[in-house]
Amino acid sequence: xxxxxxxxxPADAIARHFFRLAPLGLSKHAQLRESIIQAMDEGELxxxxxxxxxxxxxxxxxxxxxxxxxxxxxxAAEGYLVRQHGIGxxxxxxxxxxxxxxxxxxxxxxxxxxxxxxxxxIGRSLVGDGPWTKVLGPDAQGYVRIDRCISIDGRFTCVSxxxxxASIFSGMLEISAIRLEDxxxxxxxxxxxxxxxxxxxxxxxxxxxxxRIAALMELxxxxxxxxxxxxxxxxxxxxxxxxxxxxxxxxxELDMDFMGSS
Numbered sequence: 434x435x436x437x438x439x440x441x442x443p444a445d446a447i448a449r450h451f452f453r454l455a456p457l458g459l460s461k462h463a464q465l466r467e468s469i470i471q472a473m474d475e476g477e478l479x480x481x482x483x484x485x486x487x488x489x490x491x492x493x494x495x496x497x498x499x500x501x502x503x504x505x506x507x508x509a510a511e512g513y514l515v516r517q518h519g520i521g522x523x524x525x526x527x528x529x530x531x532x533x534x535x536x537x538x539x540x541x542x543x544x545x546x547x548x549x550x551x552x553x554x555i556g557r558s559l560v561g562d563g564p565w566t567k568v569l570g571p572d573a574q575g576y577v578r579i580d581r582c583i584s585i586d587g588r589f590t591c592v593s594x595x596x597x598x599a600s601i602f603s604g605m606l607e608i609s610a611i612r613l614e615d616x617x618x619x620x621x622x623x624x625x626x627x628x629x630x631x632x633x634x635x636x637x638x639x640x641x642x643x644x645r646i647a648a649l650m651e652l653x654x655x656x657x658x659x660x661x662x663x664x665x666x667x668x669x670x671x672x673x674x675x676x677x678x679x680x681x682x683x684x685x686e687l688d689m690d691f692m693g694s695s
Contacts, residue, residue, distance in 0.1 A: 469508060
């Protein structure tokens, strides 16, 4: 189980995530952006924390000033940071836990209470056929793939890959990234597209993690984890979503009621 670290300085917290994400092959500005968001997710950066000066941060990470400014500028535009001219750059908001999470309802082994869940968008794209085609059915327009990291109270990280028929949900590629943070995506499928999820069933098995997934979960490549496949259906039992969840070893019990009835 990954413990929260509340004593690490903002510079140290950002650097830790930055170098950990290096194997993913992200551009440097994307790598810095992800580092800051993940440090927020894990409770290492807090509301009103001041970030290091841009040049100092760039020197620490061995990246250019322009790259640093691009990353911080995008985070400010999305509402994560506040940049005050002549004063500095500050964390602007606390993350809000997902309300009515269905698939990531872990309980604290000591209190028995559900732990707060925070979701961060890693990427989205239009993809072709794959294992999801068999369960969702063929779609001439392809499939929308949405990748997110799911922080469970900053204790450990899960990874989600969600696949949707593009003929219905291509608009998910146009929704602003900030709207896909800390939200149950099934609610967007219902409110924005009119397709409520009325049934969700899944199966699980233990797998060895590929390097990309392992890095996101802060585990060694080849580590064991639980992989859960979940098929969501709407009215008439029409399949509308296929999700792959990766869960690391943890002493927190996972509620397997995928519809989140409680």
